[in-house]
Amino acid sequence: WSRIFPDGLGKEINEQGVAFYNNLIDFMIEKGIQPYATLYHWDLPHNLQRTMGGWLSDKIVEYFALYAEACFANFGDRVKHWITINEPIQTCINAYGIGIFAPGLCKGVSAEPFLAGHHQILAHAAAVDVYRRKFKAKQGGQVGFVIDCEWAEPMSDKMEDQAAAARRIDFQLGWFLDPIYFGDYPESMRQRVGEHLPKFSEKDRELMRNKIDFIGLNHYTSRIIGHQPNSQPQEIHFYQVQQIDRTDKWSSGEAIGERAASEWLLIVPWGIRKTINYIVKKYENPIIYITENGMDDEDDPSAPVDQFLNDTKRVNFFKGYLGSVAQAIKDGADVRGYFAWSFLDNFEWAMGFTKRFGIVYVDYKNG
Structure with missing residues (x-):
């Protein structure tokens, strides 16, 4: 976004930015690679944050639609699969709740993460609306939304634990998909978030209705979920x-899966099958792409390269997860594609170069 419209307002396009993406897209196609383009992977133009509070302002919906239209017009003759927003929950919670992602807001205002999410849902719908009205007939592409979700496995057969696990999924998938498919947030969110959860107008509902061609699922791990009536005071409102x-x-002390390098990443291959099947059942078997799945190693500058290249753990990870995706397809899921995270070791957001997700090792020192 900031490369196409540095000020975010959609008034003056950055031709150098357009040329950069044209060259990249053309090179990919020349090499036989089909591009899947994400419009927003957290690169919010600073001007929009500075002048209107970024995703906290309803004005951003219009500006995002202008940006999307510029991308469709310049690249849509070659890009046939578009993703509007990547992992909106991360922007909402980590950027406007906890404050560990840009813009780093942590004001303790319970409504802000939900307000940011509300506007991202409407921005997605507005972008799809622009595409269908102005470009789809000629370009024939599809526009989707990428949601990240860890599977929530109930701690026991008790009804309260089953309900808690379902609630956990509502606060991940349902938060962003239910409004598009059903016109409103999950009832479990309405009950617990209350007045902090914004309301959709009839105009909003009309804009959102069926505004999705595919669901992109980013999935890495799973957790065991039980009911906890007493919230922890150190947790932010979203978790409380x-x-x-x-x-x-x-309860036996056995871990749900082997840990990768990151504390949060437990290797649980069966979780991705359950997540896919949940989506199939609740959202009437939509087209699904696995848009991220992978595991990380700890970077150790003193370790010999051979240690990283003997990558048995990662090989087993992908065997397990791809096998579970294949099982979900046999179950009836319409999974059209799978993207490993990541092709190369990269600058992994707040973790920098300390974690290596690449299936290809990158020598940071010697290029």
Whole structure:
């Protein structure tokens, strides 16, 4: 976004930015690679944050639609698969709740993460609306929305634990998909978030209705979920209202899966099958792409390269997860594609170069 419209307002396009993406897209196609383009992967133009509070302002919906239209016009003759927004929950919670992602807001205002999410849903719908009205007939592409979700496995057969696990999924998938498919947020969110959860107008509902061609699922891990009536005071409001006990161990002490390098990433291949099948059942078997799935190694500058290249753990990870995706397809899921995260070791957001997700090792020192 900031490369196409540095000020975010859609008034003056950056031709150098357009040329950059044209060259990249043309090169990919020349090499036989079909481009899947994400419009927003957290690169908010600073001017929009500075002047109107970024995703906290309803004005951003219009500006995002202008940006999307410029991309469709310049690249849509070659790009046939568009993703509007990547992992909106991360922007909402980590950027406008906890404050560990840009713009780093942590004001303790319970409504702000939900307001940011509200505007991202409407921005997605506005972008799809522009595409269908102005470009789809000629370009024939599809526009989707990428949601990240860890599977929530109930801690026990107790009804309260089953309900807690379902609630956890509502606060991940349902938050962003239910408005598009059903016109409103999940009832579990309405009950627990209350007045902090914005309301959709009839105009909003009309804009959102069926504004999705595919669901992109980013999935890495799973957790065991039980009911926890007493919220922890150190948790932010988003987690407090869910009333869940989120753990990586069963009551026996056995871990749900082997840990990768990151503390949050437990290797649980069967979780992706359950997540896909949940989406199939609730959202009437939509087209699904697995848009991110992978695991990380700890970067150790002193370790010999051979240690990284003997990559048995990652090989087993992908065997397990791809096998579970294949099982979901046999179950009836319409999964059209799979993207590993990541092709190369990269600058992994707040973790920088300390974690290596690449299936290809990158020598940072010697290029």
